Amino acid sequence: MVKAAVLGASGGIGQPLSLxxxxxxxxxxxxxxxxxxTPGVTADxxxxxxxAKISGYLxxxxxxxxxxTGTDVVIIPAGIPRKPGMTRDDLFKVNASIVRDLVKGIAEFSPKAFVLIISNPVNSTVPIAAEVLKAAGVFDPKRLFGVTTLDVVRAETFVQEYSGQKDPSKAQIPVVGGHSGETIVPLFSKASPxxxxxxxxxxALVNRVQFGGDEVVKAKDGAGSxxxxxxxxxxRFAEAVIKALRGETGIVEPTFVYLPGIAGGDEIAKATGxxxxxxxxxxxxNGAEKVTNVLAGVTDQEKKLLEACTKGLKGNIEKGIDFIKNPPQK
Structure with a gap:
């Protein structure tokens, strides 16, 4: 039996994800x-x-x-969407509070659940979740994930003319770093085939993977992201987690995690800072079993991208941690 919960199920991401x-x-x-x-979405x-037996709550x-209660996998797309002219950073104050409060609920009611965070900015909201879970004494790095799969999906799609794959998802392209702008690093040199x-x-291809979200925001002309x-x-990521939970082996997915708590993570933490x-x-x-260091042997171009990535990531991560340790005054 697998129970999944979607927190933010009535929103622009939440509804199709729930479907x-x-x-x-x-x-x-x-x-x-x-x-x-939620009652209307659930009824529909x-x-x-x-x-799946479905239930909905306010x-x-x-x-x-x-x-x-009793949930195995919690997916959090809750938060406000990005509007034209907004950066992911502009979303921070609103979405940080939303994620903090929802994760407090997870710590209390389903502390063993796998937590998949979609709410932007992921580079900050995942550290926020980690701090909340730590404060509650229930943090397990193997069960907390930032969903960066969209960057991978975009990379697969945008390189189709070079991969020659009829089904673009058959191309395996590691996309590492974070989940906004320059912190997104597609390692095209490591692609298979x-x-x-x-x-x-x-x-231009790297830039499109990094800033593909801007294309959509612009095309929707103020109507969403x-x-x-x-x-x-x-x-796609939630399905992979559920398959692993149900005992399927050999599942490897890119995701934003807390490195020190996962086998192999210290090596990447040392390399990236x-x-x-x-x-x-x-x-x-049981969640994240090990991480693979795909950074060895990258090209000089990719090294430059990684330098910009880690610089940006450090600030994003610190911002999330600081939000919990030094809460903003109301």
């Missing part, structure tokens, strides 16, 4: 939670003829407690 999870044969029970509209999805009547990207196309592609990416980093992670029944 995908409802249709997933690996999910036995699905709990939806949000501050508005409940008519779908699939395995904050009243201990809704968060009911949604989280190998890619032959023309030198005059390389910079990347919600459907993010829901797909969030589901940061404790949170997205890299290839082997998933098992």
């Amino acid at each position: 995908l999870l409802k249709a997933c044969p690996l999910v036995d029970e699905l709990a939806l939670y949000d501050v508005v509209n 999805l409940s008519h779908i003829s699939s395995v 904050p009243k009547d201990d809704g968060l407690k009911h949604a989280l 190998s890619l032959n990207i023309p030198a005059d196309k390389y910079d 990347a919600t459907l592609s993010m829901a797909f990416a969030g589901y 940061v404790e949170f980093f997205s890299t290839l992670v082997t998933l098992g029944a």
Whole structure:
């Protein structure tokens, strides 16, 4: 039996993500939670003829407690979306508080659950979650993940003309670092099958992977950000975690984790100078079993990208930790 919960289920990412999870044969029970509209979303999805038994909750009547109790996997897309002209950093103050409060609920009601954070800025919200869980005495680095799969999905899609894959997802491209702008580093030199990207196309391709979200924000013209592609990416990662939880082996996914608590993590932490980093992670029944260091032997171009990445990441991580240790005055 696998119970999954979506916190922020009524939003632009939450609704399509909940739809995908409802249709997933690996999910036995699905709990939806949000501050508005959850009963309606739940009623709509409940008519779908699939395995998952669905329930929906609002904050009243201990809704968060009911949604989280007995949950194995919690996915958090809650928060406000990015609008034109906003950076991920602009989202920080609002989304940081939302994530903090939801993770307090997880610490109390489902401390053993795998926690998958989509809420931006991921580079800061994952450290926030870690600090909340530490304060509650229930932090397990193997069970906390920042979802960076959209960067991988974009990389697979944008290099299709060079990978020659009819199905772009058959190309394996490690995307490491963080989940915003220059902290996103696609390691095209490590792609399988190998890619032959023309030198005059390389910079634009990297930039498109790093700032692909801006394309969507601009195209939606004030009506939202990347919600459907993010829901797909969030589901793809959640499905991998659920498969591992159910005993499937050999599952490796890029994700943003706390390195010191996972086998192999110290090596990457030493190389990068940061404790949170997205890299290839082997998933098992207990969460993150080990991380793979894919940084050895990268190209000179990639080394420069990694330098900019770690510089940006350090500030993002510190900002998240500081938000919990020195809460903003109301």
